[in-house]
Amino acid sequence: MTTSRIAFASLLLSTVATAQVPDGWYAWTAFGTAGRSGIFLSHPRTPSMPIAVEGLNPDLLYVPGGRAGGACILVRSSDGALIAGERAAVGNSVDLHxxxxxxxxxxxxxxxxVGTAGPAGEIPQAALMPDGRVLVAATDLVQGPLANVPTANYGMEGVGIVDLRGGAVTPVPIANPAVFQSGVFNGITLSADGTTAYIANYVSSTLGEVWALPVPAGGAATLLTTVPAGISNVGLDLNGDLMIVSLNGPPNCWRWDFATQTQTAITTGTGPxxxxxxxxVTGMFPLCTANAGTPIRxxxxxxxxxxxxxxxxxxxxxxxxxxxxxxxxxxxxATASADVYLxxxxxxxGGLPTVGNAGxxxxxxxxxxxxxxxxxVLLGLAKAATPVNVAGVDVLLDPALIVWAGVLGASATQFLPLGIPNDASLAGASLFAQGIHVSQTGLIGTNGLEFTIL
Known part of the structure; x- marks a missing residue:
């Protein structure tokens, strides 16, 4: 492993700027018939009061006797866009924002x-697809493009794909809708390869189901696993294994291992x-506790x-x-080459770029x-507005703002230590990097990398 060290503190002191969307931060939604609803931002490591997103559409805010707030959220990391699903009032449109x-x-x-709301109309969860579209579950609808799976107690529900460019909302057909009659969709995520949706079906406080459904073509849903509690959300870990959380329990968190086809309860101490x-970048999991959590909400x-x-x-x-x-x-x-570094x-x-992270x-x-x-490797203070070709390599950093260039030698793993001093004034500083390598056919470049000090 080859390493290189640089005078990082002095380089950073001149780069502090306010990020439009705080890099690395958590975005979360809240709804309810009381309390403050909407979208909020939290630092991922420093305990503090959340920052509220201002100027939200009223449909994402609580209004007595009407709207209830935000039900789910995604962050599109490439540009910081927030993708939020509503919990809507009866008769209102259930929207993805x-x-x-x-x-x-x-x-x-x-x-x-995605449709018109019944008493509990919402988009309980969504997932980004590899092509930029959004996979959604929608529940308690009375009409609309995703009102195609009947339930006993929650109106019509469905799974669909929202095309953020063309605007189409396309159902993912479920060939055996009767298997969902006794419950309600309460979560959805997407396999790492983007070909399978995992649908969380809340049946009761003592039974939750996860079903697998091919996407985008749809087909017959197959039961993957069950838990002895009502499921509230699902997701993936860094290995692509399924994470399940519950409004009930304990236990209230499980991991489903696809390779071994086994399920393990994870003891959290959080309650629901x-x-x-x-x-x-760390494999850690942001969490929200429910109304009976420890602490609550x-x-x-x-x-x-x-x-x-x-x-x-x-x-x-x-x-x-x-x-x-x-x-x-x-x-x-990156340069189109089988030999390019990643x-x-x-x-x-090295974990998160937090103030004081010497590692x-x-x-x-x-x-x-x-x-x-x-x-x-090159380090700079900004991206290039348009890549600049230098000796056959598209340089992705602004050439006028490249502040350091270093040699990493020849190694399969090339390691760049950038220990961050414990100086609060560095928070908000952003840096950009690109690797350059010498191949038999000439110079090749990695894609760019950016980070902001937290």
Missing amino acids: VIRLNGVSVAFDQLFS LNAIGLES SILWMDPSGTTSLLATPGYGTPSGIAARDNPRTFGV WKLRPNQ FSLTMEAGNPNAILFGG
């Missing part, structure tokens, strides 16, 4: 209707949980063993969805283990 922010205020909100996300993060850390108990409405913006994350396109971010060995680092790995290349 795509929100762009200016600071913490809404600059733009585009709505996509209402939402789970994934912090992809709180925001936490959890490691894979079940150890939790409390971030906030704000006294708002019921938290109902949570997601993290990746930090670090990649951007741009940033290793799932997980990132923060970045890692590149050889895409072809049989082609170990001599290489280096």
Whole structure:
């Protein structure tokens, strides 16, 4: 393993800027018939009161006798867009919102209707698809494109795909809808390869089911597993295994291992949980407790063993969805070569770029283990507006703002230590990186990487 050290503190001191959407932060939704509803932002490690997103569409806010608030949320890491599903009032449209922010205020909100709400109409959970579309579950509908699976107690429900570019809301057909008659969809996630939806069916406080459904074509749903509690949310871990959380229990958290076809209860100490996300650069899980949680209606993060850390108990409405913006994350396109090196971010060995993280680092790995290349790295203060071709490589950083270039030698794993001083003034500083390597056919470049100090 080759390493390189740089004078990181002095480089950072001139780069502090306010991020439009806080990189690495958690975004979460809340709804209810009392308390504050909407969308909120929380630091992933520092306990503090959440920051409210201002200027939200009223459908995402609690209004007495009417709307209830936000039911689920995704963060599109590439641009920081928030994708939120409503819990709607009877007779109102149940909408998926795509929100762009200016600071913490809404600059733009585009709505996509999945149907008309019955008494509990909502989008309980959604998942980003590899092509940028959004997979959603919708419940308690009286009409609309996703009102196609009848239930005994929650009207019509359905699974669908929302095309954020073209605007279409397309049902994913379920060939055996009768298997869902006795419950209600309460969560959905997508397999790592994007071909299978995992639908959480809340049957009762003592029974929850997870069903697998092919996407986008649909077909017969097959029962994957059950838990002895009502499921509130599902997600994936870094291995692509299924995480399940419950409004009941204990236990209130499980991991389903696809390789061994086994399920393991995870002891949390949180009581009932209402939402789970994934912090992809660490493998940790953002969590929301429910109305009987410990503490109630709180925001936490959890490691894979079940150890939790409390971030906030704000006294708002019921938290109902949570997601993290990746930090670090990649951007741009690498040179088309089988020998190109890849940033290793799932997980990132150096963890989150938090103030005081002396062990923060970045890692590149050889895409072809049989082609170990001599290489280096560029660090800069901004992306290039348009990539600049230099000696056959598209440089993705602004050439005028490249502040450091270093040699990493020839190694299958190239390690760049970037220890962050314990200086609060560094919070908000952003840096951009790109690896450059010498191949038999000339220079090749990685895609870009960006991160912001938390």
